[in-house]
Amino acid sequence: MKPSTPLARKLAAEIRRDGPISLSSMLVRALHDPEHGFYTRAQPFGAEGHFVTAPEVSQMFGELLGVWAVTCWDQLGRPESFDLIELGPGRGTLMTDLLRAARIEPAFSRAARVVLVEASARLQAEQAARLEGLTTPVFRGSLAACNQGRPFVLIGNEFLDCLGVRQFVRDTEGWRELRLGLGADGELVIGLEAGPALPAEDIGSPEAGALAGLPPGTLIETSPATAMLIAELCARLQQVSGYALFIDYGSAGEGRTGSSLQAVQRHAKVDVLATLGEADLTHHVDFAAICAQCTQTEGIKSLGPVSQERFLRALGIDQRLAALVHKTPSAAQMLQRQYARLVAPDEMGTLFKAIALQSAGLPEPAGFP
Ligand code: SAH
Numbered sequence: 151m152k153p154s155t156p157l158a159r160k161l162a163a164e165i166r167r168d169g170p171i172s173l174s175s176m177l178v179r180a181l182h183d184p185e186h187g188f189y190t191r192a193q194p195f196g197a198e199g200h201f202v203t204a205p206e207v208s209q210m211f212g213e214l215l216g217v218w219a220v221t222c223w224d225q226l227g228r229p230e231s232f233d234l235i236e237l238g239p240g241r242g243t244l245m246t247d248l249l250r251a252a253r254i255e256p257a258f259s260r261a262a263r264v265v266l267v268e269a270s271a272r273l274q275a276e277q278a279a280r281l282e283g284l285t286t287p288v289f290r291g292s293l294a295a296c297n298q299g300r301p302f303v304l305i306g307n308e309f310l311d312c313l314g315v316r317q318f319v320r321d322t323e324g325w326r327e328l329r330l331g332l333g334a335d336g337e338l339v340i341g342l343e344a345g346p347a348l349p350a351e352d353i354g355s356p357e358a359g360a361l362a363g364l365p366p367g368t369l370i371e372t373s374p375a376t377a378m379l380i381a382e383l384c385a386r387l388q389q390v391s392g393y394a395l396f397i398d399y400g401s402a403g404e405g406r407t408g409s410s411l412q413a414v415q416r417h418a419k420v421d422v423l424a425t426l427g428e429a430d431l432t433h434h435v436d437f438a439a440i441c442a443q444c445t446q447t448e449g450i451k452s453l454g455p456v457s458q459e460r461f462l463r464a465l466g467i468d469q470r471l472a473a474l475v476h477k478t479p480s481a482a483q484m485l486q487r488q489y490a491r492l493v494a495p496d497e498m499g500t501l502f503k504a505i506a507l508q509s510a511g512l513p514e515p516a517g518f519p
Contacts, residue, residue, distance in 0.1 A: 162332060201414050246496075310376055376439075414430045
């Protein structure tokens with residue numbers, strides 16, 4: 151593939167100079183390169199953009215997460231001040247709907263300090279404008295940069311899928327990493343790293359033990375960036391009381407193999423290397439790996455994954471739909487369509503899943519029947 155986008159040409163020049171890069175670096179640059187990154191430049195969201203996320207489908211999604219957040223705050227003992235943290239807030243739609251719904255509990259709204267973790271300066275400005283009149287958020291570039299020592303409720307919808315993954319292929323000796331390099335004609339190619347193969351323990355999978363029996367040719371993904379984020383979050387949950395919720399697409403089962411990297415441009419899957427910086431580039435979240443990591447961390451409890459359908463139903467989406475239809479009968483068809491989009495098994499209901507992490511000693515959060 152001849153480098154065909156400005157970012158592809160920039161990466162090709164860097165690789166010519168410094169050698170191949172990991173797929174994790176490729177993904178981070180595709181999304182966040184300061185000049186040519188997808189989130190740096192594009193308008194990703196909504197029908198006129200590249201993809202539609204659950205909060206953009208319907209206000210019901212953010213409202214139900216508002217109910218979830220209020221019950222968590224209640225279970226934290228109704229602290230007078232706490233951090234309501236959102237990772238990757240997109241257009242700010244989810245937080246707007248969440249805060250509106252949470253007005254039923256004025257003490258929650260008074261106590262919440264809204265902290266938005268967002269890499270893109272352009273999206274930060276959009277989020278601040280969207281939330282004007284509701285709250286003045288604090289912006290941070292990463293979870294590690296957020297204040298410590300305050301009780302918190304954290305949410306992240308379609309955030310983990312943006313974190314980098316590395317890929318390894320098994321051969322008879324061990325595991326070799328796939329990297330982005332250059333072919334004979336200067337074209338970008340993904341190829342196996344030369345040099346000695348790595349043992350399973352060295353490739354950063356929390357399920358290293360299970361890798362031993364996999365046959366040569368098997369491809370697996372690991373996400374060191376996800377593991378670092380979860381480690382950071384667990385350390386916070388050990389230190390202060392908190393709840394965290396992640397909703398994303400991915401598999402629940404252990405021992406997943408094969409590449410899940412995918413590029414989406416204008417609502418269609420496209421070739422990864424042909425669209426670097428001009429398409430959304432994501433991976434399927436490995437929920438089993440996250441839960442395994444939590445199990446190995448003392449004082450942390452993880453719940454789920456449960457399907458988005460079960461999660462939203464447990465939070466009362468059926469009742470919310472009925473109330474909205476009752477209020478505006480003329481919008482009934484549109485609301486029904488939005489509802490189906492969120493919960494139908496052949497739409498977002500099954501592929502999308504929710505997991506929660508919590509400090510030890512707290513009651514379980516809502517939504518995980
Ligand atoms: N939660 C929103 C947007 C999802 S898209 C929704 O559901 O509509 C992913 C969001 O995460 C974007 O706002 C993107 O800029 C942000 N993001 C992606 N990777 C990030 C990172 N490493 N650090 C901070 N923000 C990131």
